[in-house]
Amino acid sequence: MGLAAGSASAVGVLLSDHPSEAGACCRQVCFQGAHASRWLSSVACWRLSSSRWLFRVSSSTRSVRCPVSRASSCCPSWRFREHRRTPPDAAVAPWAAQQPPYLAPHQFSLLPLPELLRWEVLYGLQQVDPWLRIFEPAQVRRMVRDLAETGTLIDGIRDQQMCPRSTVAVLRMLGRVRTAVRAGHAEYTGTAPAQDDVLDLRALGQRSRTPAGIRQPKTVDLRTIRQPWLRGLLRTWTVQQRPGADEFARTLRGVELASRALAQRPGTDDPAGLRYDDVTAVVDAIRTALKRDGEPAGWNYRMSIASHFFALIDYGHRSGAADDLSAAFVRDPALHRIPEQEANEDEIGKAIPEPVIRQLDAHLHLLGLGRARGQRTLAPDDLQLMYRTLYILLRDTGQRPLEVLSLPRDCLETRNDQISLIWNNHKARRHRRRLPITTSTAQAIRTWQERREQLQASLPPTGADYLFPALTHLATRPYLHTSYLGETLRDWVDSIPHLHGEGTDTQGNPLPFDRSLIYAYAFRHSYAQRHADAGTPLDVLRELMDHKSVSTTQRYYTVSLKRKRDAVTKLAAHVVDHHGHPSPSSETAYELRSVAVPYGGCTEPSNVKAAGSSCPIRFQCAGCGFYRPDPSYLPAIEQHINELRADRETAQAMDAAEFVITAFTAQITAYEQVTDRMQRRLAALPVAER
DNA sequence: GACGCTAGGGTCTGAGCACT
DNA sequence: AGTGCTCAGACCCTAGCGTC
Incomplete structure (x- = not known):
């Protein structure tokens, strides 16, 4: 659990009405930044009583010395001692229940909540912890404030009804906590998700966000799958195997297509009656599958869908999850294939034409201006220099975007007057590769290297070994994220007033070039095409691109119809x-x-x-x-x-x-x-x- | 050469962090 | 609390490679 406000360590305080020792009216646990979840884990032992379910604080939860100075009037210990001056034998519990807790900016208290709700929220926060990058105590404080009138989170009403005055951020936090609590309660009582037709993927361990427009925690309604046996198989597999988000999405897509295809055929509700022809119908449906926008899906994606669907069927056969499933309902590797289509003859490849690259070069002064990413960390001139260097590397070396972004800080090597770029081939897992580069490309790198040395002090230390380091401490990788490069390139290309393509219209005016064809990876195609047009032997180009097979190199450039x-x-x-x-x-x-x-x-x-x-x-x-x-x-x-x-x-x-x-x-x-x-x-x- | 698998990239978009 | 920026998920695709 990370903490907002960038604090390196913090103290979470759970105020209790059962103080464990004299003089200490708060049970509290110290924890360092990201390790709060360990504390919460120790509190997660809960049990169900006849009328309510509640959590029990584990005996391993440590009571430690109050970090607040006892001399401070804000300290509850000090306040309790003051309270006992008038009735010396005053009990702690009634007093503590009425006391506002002392809270630092990085703390929150669950005390204002009724007991059952307090344990529900605590359990929910523990479960929510892995779903968040940064945990904001301020949001919890607001949620606790807004929940004061509520009895339990396990209720049929919507979040908005539960806390009508809450802001969007609080409702988001509340939604997460309720999801986790409902899932925990359902799991304990044995009602879900084994029987539910609506699966809560986050409660099943998938840390996924939703496509456009859906703001609620992601759920999947299995009732759209018309065959009960297929619905049950998918549910069992999901609950037992806990697939990742992408694996689940592909399998679900395959099941949806299969369900639709089988629904057209009589008798497919009975798994024992399924035949070889039914498999053929499913494969035909996947073979002709469309993307969600209605366009035909790519071959590899359709192949992947089929692969995932039949892996599910195999699981059903193997695990006994689909005992009644007919033995004839299996894929025939010889006949149930998904053939790859012939490439379109008129397709001219993805290389950006050289005249367009020359126009881009002429507008290099605009790169890094406007909505360039990283403005908060780097000064405008530094930002421009960094993106200019990235562009030159993409253009001159033909490397993949990730390879350019993850170049080591010291990436140049000179031997016998030949300058080489040292890089790592992530895709083929071949590291410390050397690529000969021109003097001008090397000079561009050196210029950025010199400036980058001066900037190191203001950059996160995690990126110290990289030429293009991560610019914020939030970055998950030590080097610049690919989306920075992609989005900045997109904004730059869109900012160029005119970009002419090849050919003219009927009036003889140059035709505009389709700007969507300019993206970071396209420069790799351009590099290959440039070499091919210049007569570079294929085996040399293969070496330059670090391909294992010549056939891969050949795929990069095409002989255009022209x-x-x-x-x-x-x-x-x-x-x-x-x-x-x-x-x-x-x-x-x-x-x-x-x-x-x-x-x-x-x-x-x-x-x-x-x-x-x-x-x-x-x-x-x-x-x-x-x-x-x-x-x-x-x-x-x-x-x-x-x-x-x-x-x-x-x-x-x-x-x-x-x-x-x-x-x-x-x-x-x-x-x-x-x-x-x-x-x-x-x-x-x-x-x-x- | 066809097929199929895995790793990872491109693009779009929303969540949520960070700043005001 | 509002808002812009950053980053990661979803979806689809490509590259690389092994197997037959």
């Missing part, structure tokens, strides 16, 4: 017929009227109509009038000629029939003529176009 068209346009102008006569055509006409055959295209109509599978002369292309050899295949054709020569020699050695040798010779001659003509035409071209 680049393909450029290539087709250039080559289409040099297509020749089999006599070597130029046979130029528009790229579209050529694509429409031809079909790919070995080493070029075929324009024979019946073969084109059959998509290349119906050659009337059995693919004797070199001698065909419809053959359009493609200059890009020149090296391959020459290799093919060599193979034909080798085959002819083999045939001669085998003393093959004369027509076999003649056929090889004719093919070789035909392909030689094709290459000869193409080479002559290419030689006549300007050097730049070859």
Whole structure:
């Protein structure tokens, strides 16, 4: 339990009407900041009586010396001694029940509450402790004030009705405490959650917040799952396995989809009657699942939903939680697959085009202004310098945002005049990697490093080892959070007045670039695309990006349709017929009227109509009038000629029939003529176009 | 190469901390 | 008590890698 007002240690005081020793009218426990929960844990032993349930303070709860000076008129001990001056034999209990407790800003008292409510609140606060980052005694004091007229928290009325004058923050605290108390009471009496159709996820240990709009503690109404057996299985699994929030959400999504699909089929309310076809129906529903906004969900997500749903079914079979479940209701790995869709041909990848990056560079002076994150810790100039350095690193190194943010404070290394960036590959768990960088990139880092050294005294010590340290003591990681970078980049990009993309409108004006395509990770794609366009060998780029497999590197950049068209346009102008006569055509006409055959295209109509599978002369292309050899295949054709020569020699050695040798010779001659003509035409071209 | 799993990133949004 | 800022959860997605 953290404490507000940044106090390093504090004292929680529970005033009791049963003082344990003479002269001490308050039972109190000292605790250091975050360890209050240990104290509360020791108080958590409670029992149920016939008419009410209450907590019992454990004997391990220590009574310690009052930290308030006894000379102080605020100290209850001192006040009690003063009280006894008039009736020397006055009892402590009646007196203490009427006394306002002494409270420092970091303390609260439950004394004003009736006894049952006092123990309920205490238990609730103990349970609520792990759900909070910082515990605010002031909120508890307000809650206690507003609860004074209440008898018990276990009541059907809403929080607002219980404390109509409370502020939003107090009602939030009250809601948490009531959730915890209700869950504890229900668990003790054995009424929930094993039988409830409304699951309280927080009471089940999930520390989760809710999607937009829902402010109440998160509950899930299982009554939307129409099949009682499926509802029961999900409830049992949740209660017994206590899944995390994400695991539960995916499983629930799978169950919802399955329930909807099964509801369309007769007899699926009886788990024993389920068949193989029912599994197929469930898989079909997941295979075509949509996101909540109506768009098709991604393949990996749908796969994950299916995986979680069938893990639940397996749990039912395995654990006996679904004893009646038909043995036929299992996934068939061979047939119940969720295939990955083909990538869209027109998709041009996620790289930010270089002209757009140049426009971003031109507006670098705006980065870190406006709503930049971290204004409370850093001066405007320092903030700008930090974000500028982050941008340069993203742009020049192609590293993932988290890798840039978590760079070590001393991340530069110079060997043989080559400067390298030392970084950690979190994703592949390979650390202390080295990436060669340019002098200008290194200079940008050094400039920030020098300024960062001067700032260290004003920064939280947890981030001392990092180049971009956490800026507040609340941060859960020692380095800057990814959302800082993402949100500041978003605000910067939105603040740039004009950002032109590629192409123009009908009036010739440049088209605006879609700003949503600019985000931190997109610079990694740009880095890969930049290297690919510059001709960096794939294996070198793989090393630079620290990928294990080349296929991963290839996924980062794509050959855009435009680049393909450029290539087709250039080559289409040099297509020749089999006599070597130029046979130029528009790229579209050529694509429409031809079909790919070995080493070029075929324009024979019946073969084109059959998509290349119906050659009337059995693919004797070199001698065909419809053959359009493609200059890009020149090296391959020459290799093919060599193979034909080798085959002819083999045939001669085998003393093959004369027509076999003649056929090889004719093919070789035909392909030689094709290459000869193409080479002559290419030689006549300007050097730049070859 | 298809499939499936795990770890973790991008983005949106609300909770709640910190400051006034 | 009001308000702006910070951070973490939800949801969906990508990357990396192992298995078949």
